[in-house]
Amino acid sequence: MRAQLAAARAEGRRALTEIEAAALLGEYGVPVSPFRLARSAEELDAALRAVAPPWAVKIVSPDIQHKTEVGGVVLGVRSAQGARQAFADLLARVRAARPAARIDGVLVQHQLEDAVAEMLVGVSRDEQFGPVILAGLGGIFAEALDDVALRVAPVDRAEAAVMLRELRGIRLLTGFRGRPAGDLDALAALIANLSRLAVELEDDVAEADLNPVLVLPAGRGVVAVDALVALR
């Protein structure tokens, strides 16, 4: 994996594709929602057979880091017909928004719909202290509500659990107003695994966002749905 990271950096790339990022995270025991890459209509049909619905359909491009900002994500797709439509629409939108971007294809990903909450878990690099691990509510909530918990890596599972309790928004994961409690143990394990990645790959990885990480009801785990890995 280090060789792959080095190769990507040598190409002058600023980030891994989502597929590369998923492979890297998988190697460090960070669960990623199953997906298939489709580069053509035929491959799309094969992907729809391999991955269980409902689906999220997302653009894959080495030149696009924030996919939603160019209309590169369609969620809640439930039929093959809908998936083919989403495939065509998505390519058209992205080509219009970013004509120069290279497009590797689209990703068909199983979309979990019974998550208790969506979290952001990420890595940053402090100039003085090195890799930093961050957790907050997913999507744009962490930023908008300014509610994040930080640690300088390494972070073990016990410390990750303490870290999560610092979040004001953690109430959403602990059975707030009759909602099921989320699998916080699995979330702490994910944070510890990401910390290991951040420390071991400090020389290559500048930043990472797993956003969202879906937190399933207690006992059912967590799964990263979208991953951005920015290179140094």
Add this chain to the structure above:
Amino acid sequence: MLDLAFAPSSVAIVGASANPAKFGYKVVEYLQKGGFTGRIYPINPKAEQICGLSAFGSLSDVPGPVDLAALLVPAAQTLDAIRECAERGVRVAVVIASGFAEASDEGARNQAEMTRIARQAGMRLVGPNCEGLINFHKGFVLSFSMMFLGQIAGPISFISQSGAYCGIVSSRLSRAGVGAAKVVSSGNEGDLTAVDYLEYLAADPETRVILAHLEGIRDPRRFSRVIGEVAARKPLVINKTGRTETGRRQAASHTGSLAGNDRVLGALLRQRGVVRTRNMDELVDAGLALASQPALPGNRVAVISTAGGLTVEMADLLGEAGFAVPPLAPASQEALKSLVPWFGTVANPVDVTGAMASEPAAVGKCLDVVLGDPAIDAVAFVLTAVGDPEFSRVVHTRILETRKPILICWTAGRERAGEALEYFTTRRVPVYESTVGLVRGLSALRDYWRFRLRGEFREEAGP
């Protein structure tokens, strides 16, 4: 080597002056006034005598070893003086002069050269651009500032990159009756850094609590490791200023944009068990509480006062700071009812009313009830205008007997509290002059003990 810095047997003052208005005179004068018992060698090519001591023309004229040399010469003459110290076998040089890395590129080059010469000779440097260093237990006051005279020695040591902080913080610790052990103005940290002093003070038996005021951090990765080792041995409070974000790079991710420098430092300090403060008042309040109080096993506080209005304010402040002010056990409330006038309150906050300011024995019994309540981890005692030292004596006996923290806030001010307040100060019990000060002190205790006790710390949700 740092033993020699804080407790030298012989000190040379390079740039000593016979003119009482000069720093070069004051350093010698204050060394004497502070009660230093080692040899003092004023170095001055023109003077015969300085402060009644024979002056020497140069370091090479000094008979016998020189453990420490304080350099009072201007920046331009410092490099030559450092070379002389190195040749003379001086072990520690304290460079007072400004005009180095803090001032210009040339100054930075001179500072680097000074460090190179010292390291080659096996000599250590304090400063440059510093106010000196003090070991109160040895009566060793090496500074041009008169702030350090007349202070009591105590259990708190202080490292400061700012010279001004040194004198003010240590005199406030002394005034509160607690006092400092060792104080060092680390200045630009050309050689010895805050981390070196931290390691030394962690092992120093006279230091029970360490305070540090930092503007920037040298050698951050070592700092990150060492602060954890220090905090595992004794309470460490770090006051970091310069929080405003400057020159932050463009972040590619949400995480990058959320992980600002000061936030990362705050997280690091928390995860290493270091108490973090943001200004001098917080720093002093934290130090006083950590040095004077027993372990705090949980966040449940009883508020007791002779002034009802202040009990409400105190309960508000405690709640906002993350403390619980829970109702006392029914048995405790019953016991209090028989002691407190009918117009007081006994649930918590406990308002014993002003009528009890003249009944010290009954107040002592109230304190016993509150301290005996198993649902209470600490007591915040708010006093207004009590002039009777007997009142203080009664409270002090409880402080000596109990294993629970009792923090006292005396809002009437030193002038009015008089002898009753002095009773505490002379017994090394700090008294806070404001409700917010007390809460800051208690918060520092909580932050430290929550880390030390981990899962054992009892935390109850606030209001």
